[in-house]
Amino acid sequence: MIKRIAQTAGFTGLLAALLLTLLQSFWVAPLILQAESFEKAPPAAEMVHEHAAGATAHSHDAQAWEPEDGWQRVLSTTGGNLVVAVGFALMLAGLYTLRAPTRTAQGLLWGLAGYATFVLAPTLGLPPELPGTAAADLTLRQTWWIGTAASTAAGLALI
Incomplete structure (x- = not known):
């Protein structure tokens, strides 16, 4: 049974990740590229700042790895989306144990919920x-995000 749940979550997670990556490449990636242009701009003046006592040290490494535009960026985005989508699919499979859908339409409603x-309620x-x-x-x-997600889940559960 666990093998079947894992296969189902993996397959649906892969489909959702591919769809999400496609949508993100049209709507989110341009915003990220625009933000990166500001991050890579040369600073107007060097800023020196102090850290509070006991704060962990960090570095301002300009040579940190980042995906190149093209296949590396798409592959990295797809990988991140795959992890998130499979995680959500596993949570949904766990919720199915409470009240399993009997029809495909019910399963789609669970996914939409x-x-x-x-995503929808917190983003609005x-x-x-x-x-x-x-x-x-x-x-x-x-x-705020946790409160909104919990309130939305409770409201949908009451419906």
Whole structure:
């Protein structure tokens, strides 16, 4: 049974990752490339900053690896999407044990409910921000995202 669940999650995760990568290449990748142009711009002046006592040290390595435009970027994006999609497929398979769908339409509704819970509702109220733009504190944004996802899941469960 576990083998069948893993195969199903792997196959559906692969399909979802390929579709998501295709959509991201049209809508998200241009924003990322635009943001990277600002990151790679030469600084106007060297900024020196101090770290608080006890803070972990970090480096400003300009030679860090990043995927090249083209197949490396697409492959890296697809790999990340595959991990996320298979994880969501495994969570959905676990939820099926509570109340298994009897028809394909019910399974699609489960998938749409997951999309609404983890993507749609949080994005409607808190859109993604480009790097370097003014945004709320990360802890507040994460707390808001968790609260929105939990509230949406509870509302859908009550329906």
